[in-house]
Amino acid sequence: MSETLKQLQEVVIVGEPDQARKLAAQALEEGVAPLIAIEGALNPGMQVVGDRYERGEYFIPDLVMAAEAMKAAMAVFEPALMARQEQRRVLGTVVIGTVKGDIHEIGKSLVATMLSAAGFQVHDLGVDVPACDFVKQVQETGANVVGLSALLTTTMRNQGMVIEALKEAGLREQVKVVIGGAPSNPEWAQTIGADAYAENANEAVAVVTQLLEV
């Protein structure tokens, strides 16, 4: 890993948004591909933060600052991620959000960005999204994919609630549902009747592309 990426990872871990912004821009100037920076430095940095929180060495304010630093770096990388894609036909329409009760947004936003960059039209509903909002957005946009993020064991069941709400609204046949977020896994996807699970943003693009056969 380059010295700049090492430093970028470190400032995410210690939660310094200004430094993160600066180092992200520096990495781009040095010709680092945004995806390499995100997957090689930012994500492992957040992993360290999570581990420290779990061990009782970090507290909520540390998580907040680390997240702010990660978001600051992401804001620099996003346009670069998008710019690398030439304009082409829309591959499908995706409605994505973090389910009700859950305010973790970084992973969901990364998946949204990667899907946009890959040629999907993405409607990002944000975080803490009630099931009825997913239903409404699918109705309004005619989406063919719904992406459900949950980072908490206590909110993952709300992924299932959205699927139930889609069924009740008669929309389940129209959409493929893909789920993600740390506590989810392929077995959970099967349990709640989702079509697929993806472990990270790259895999999400591959899985959605495969589901829609585009």
Ligand code: B12
């Ligand atoms: C940052 C963070 C926060 C920040 C979030 C800020 C923000 N703006 O997003 C804040 C401080 C708000 C926060 C709060 C809480 N957090 Co928190 N948080 C984290 C942390 C450290 C990092 C998450 C992150 O951003 N990762 C980086 C991104 C890029 O990775 P990702 O989210 O996993 O996403 C990737 C994949 O999962 C996947 N993916 C994600 N979404 C989707 C969706 C789809 C459709 C697909 C296909 C794929 C996909 O692709 C993504 C990109 O590769 C994690 C620890 C960890 N290691 O995950 C804990 C963690 C998730 N938090 C945890 C906890 C307990 C909490 C709190 C309950 C703490 C508290 N006591 O208040 C609250 C809950 C608040 C709420 N109601 O949601 C626990 C959850 C434990 C559990 N199993 O339930 C964790 C695991 C920490 C821990 N080790 O204990 N948190």
